[in-house]
Amino acid sequence: MNKSKTNKYSSSFTAGTLLFNEFNSILDILRFSTIENEKKRIISENLFKLNSESARKRVLTEIKKRVKSVDRRIWDHYYHCDDKERKALLFYVILKSHPIMFDFQSEVILEKFRTLHLDVKKEDIDIFIVKKSADHPEIDTWSKTTINNVKNAIMLILTRTNLLKENKIYSLNLHNQFWKKFLAYGDEWFLELSLLKKSERENLMGMAYETS
Numbered sequence: 001m002n003k004s005k006t007n008k009y010s011s012s013f014t015a016g017t018l019l020f021n022e023f024n025s026i027l028d029i030l031r032f033s034t035i036e037n038e039k040k041r042i043i044s045e046n047l048f049k050l051n052s053e054s055a056r057k058r059v060l061t062e063i064k065k066r067v068k069s070v071d072r073r074i075w076d077h078y079y080h081c082d083d084k085e086r087k088a089l090l091f092y093v094i095l096k097s098h099p100i101m102f103d104f105q106s107e108v109i110l111e112k113f114r115t116l117h118l119d120v121k122k123e124d125i126d127i128f129i130v131k132k133s134a135d136h137p138e139i140d141t142w143s144k145t146t147i148n149n150v151k152n153a154i155m156l157i158l159t160r161t162n163l164l165k166e167n168k169i170y171s172l173n174l175h176n177q178f179w180k181k182f183l184a185y186g187d188e189w190f191l192e193l194s195l196l197k198k199s200e201r202e203n204l205m206g207m208a209y210e211t212s
Contacts, residue, residue, distance in 0.1 A: 112124075
């Protein structure tokens, strides 16, 4: 599996979990313009529908970080998706932009799914954070509030992506056409992190090979 180029952990994803509504509100900008060109309008016209200007700027900063991590064609893909697929795609964007989410998904959620230990608790995140702090000294600079926000955000992201329901792990059941796009992006690892079975992944890769 390929990780994001930047390995340093950031807690900035706590600014707004999936940011589903916010991404939807600027989809035309993502497809036909750039955030840099439109940032003044995004803030002044309150496209995110957030009360305070500071909140708008914080969310915009986080969205810019996520957008930089993915290919621009993602947003045309996103445009043609239904809501469930859009949430899965935004999860992919988070995995690309936030190594802490990539590592938690691959080392905790995927491992639990493989071993059929499907319950997930905040204590699992505590154990993960303690384990990772040895290689990620930036964690030691986080306050208790930040760590709590990180734990809440991870649980919410997984729940809103539909990978967690009532704190139990589920795979994503989406159309083959959706998954095949990630093979074209060269990110077949996302199929595994979305908890597709090996046979499903091999079938998709076979289909992609036949049509290539």
